[in-house]
Amino acid sequence: xxxxxxxxxxxxxxxxxxxxxxxxxxxxxxxxxxxxxxxxxxxxxxxxxxxxxxxxxxxxxxxxxxxxxxxxxxxxxxxxxxxxxxxxxxxxxxxxxxxxxxxxxxxxxxxxxxxxxxxxxxxxxxxxxxxxxxxxxxxxxxxxxxxxxxxxxxxxxxxxxxxxxxxxxxxxxxxxxxxxxxxxxxxxxxxxxxxxxxxxxxxxxxxxxxxxxxxxxxxxxxxxxxxxxxxxxxxxxxxxxxxxxxxxxxxxxxxxxxxxxxxxxxxxxxxxxxxxxxxxxxxxxxxxxxxxxxxxxxxxxxxx
Numbered sequence: 001x002x003x004x005x006x007x008x009x010x011x012x013x014x015x016x017x018x019x020x021x022x023x024x025x026x027x028x029x030x031x032x033x034x035x036x037x038x039x040x041x042x043x044x045x046x047x048x049x050x051x052x053x054x055x056x057x058x059x060x061x062x063x064x065x066x067x068x069x070x071x072x073x074x075x076x077x078x079x080x081x082x083x084x085x086x087x088x089x090x091x092x093x094x095x096x097x098x099x100x101x102x103x104x105x106x107x108x109x110x111x112x113x114x115x116x117x118x119x120x121x122x123x124x125x126x127x128x129x130x131x132x133x134x135x136x137x138x139x140x141x142x143x144x145x146x147x148x149x150x151x152x153x154x155x156x157x158x159x160x161x162x163x164x165x166x167x168x169x170x171x172x173x174x175x176x177x178x179x180x181x182x183x184x185x186x187x188x189x190x191x192x193x194x195x196x197x198x199x200x201x202x203x204x205x206x207x208x209x210x211x212x213x214x215x216x217x218x219x220x221x222x223x224x225x226x227x228x229x230x231x232x233x234x235x236x237x238x239x240x241x242x243x244x245x246x247x248x249x250x251x252x253x254x255x256x257x258x259x260x261x262x263x264x265x266x267x268x269x270x271x272x273x274x275x276x277x278x279x280x281x282x283x284x285x286x287x288x289x290x291x292x293x294x295x296x297x298x299x300x301x302x303x304x
Contacts, residue, residue: 001129004098004284005105009256011043011283012102015230016253019044022278024233032059041278042077048289049077050282052088066122067186068092074285082303084289088281089122091288095280096184097126099229099252100204103272104180105134106255107227107262108202112179113138118171118191118215119184120144120153123206127182132161139165141174143191172196180204188213194220202263202270205240209275214239216271224269227252227262229277237275249273 014020020043027037034057042049054070061067070088075081104112112135117124120142131137140157144150150168157166171192175181178201183191185207194217197203203224208215221240226249228234228241234249235241241249252272255262263270292298 001094001098001101001126001133003287004094005101005130005133007283007287008095008098008280009102009105011279012099012229012251012253013257014043014253015277015279016251016257016259020279020282022230022233024236025276025278030055030057032057034058039276039278039281041282043279043282046282046286047077048074048083048282048286050074050278050285052092052278052281054088054092068122072281072285074289084285084292084298086285086288091281091284092276093122093126095284096123096206096274096276097128097130098284099130099274099280100127100182100206100272101130101134102256103204103227103252103274104131104202106252107225107270107272108135109179109200109266111136112202114178114180115140116143116174116178116181116192117141117184118143118174118182119207120149121184123184124153124182125156127184127204127206128157128161131180131182132164135180137164137180139167141167141169141178143169143171143174144185145187175201183207183215185215187215190217190220191215192220193217194222197269199267200265200269202272204272204274206274206276208239209237211237211239211242214242216240216273220269221271224271225263226250227255227270227272229274229280233277234273234275238273240271240273
């Protein structure tokens with residue numbers, strides 16, 4: 001996670017500087033209300049490009065499969081030759097958790113020790129790892145629509161992170177006094193009341209990625225410093241940002257490079273809204289590919 005955070009931070013800086021090329025994702029509907037999306041990305045000076053194909057398939061759950069599946073193709077930026085096919089769901093979790101870690105490192109109170117975590121899936125695990133990597137988190141409160149999922153997550157988390165206190169709770173109890181709040185759910189409607197947020201809290205929202213869905217309510221967004229992964233993509237896809245214009249949000253890469261301020265006072269609420277960006281896939285896939293070569297991992301196949 002620490003390596004992914006550094007890679008994603010550099011990717012966001014490149015994105016905001018115009019050195020990364022990431023068009024807004026294209027999508028098409030699939031069965032049972034699902035969708036599939038294509039996310040290409042390239043980076044000036046990089047030896048690689050990538051394309052990720054993502055499927056969000058509600059019908060998968062009835063068959064015991066994850067809601068989201070993805071595949072990443074990493075290619076040679078000079079020849080166009082495919083170099084690697086990478087399992088994309090794990091990579092997506094890692095790079096999204098890293099983005100949350102980058103945002104928390106740049107925006108969250110330095111002494112934030114209480115994390116409210118909404119969700120208990122792959123994304124929630126990755127967001128937990130990202131927050132733990134950058135802030136002194138001592139207590140994590142986990143919230144899910146089905147409490148059994150939160151309780152199962154707590155059992156896993158206590159084994160994985162024995163130095164941290166975990167508990168399953170409700171939304172209102174989770175955010176009271178929390179310095180960092182993370183939403184990583186499939187909910188299409190707000191999952192907590194922003195009126196209960198403490199002064200100076202930082203919120204990261206990564207679950208909703210369509211204009212008709214949102215995890216955060218108006219009270220959370222009102223008066224907050226709103227930071228996004230990419231301005232065009234977030235304004236086009238994030239329901240939380242409906243009605244806002246380009247001047248009303250800043251990019252995380254702009255904050256990291258010092259072009260614009262992030263948190264301007266200890267009392268200011270900050271919100272990082274991420275809909276996911278192909279530059280995250282590219283920079284993390286590149287590190288994964290190079291590590292695999294170094295360690296002799298993966299299977300070499302003849303192609304075509």
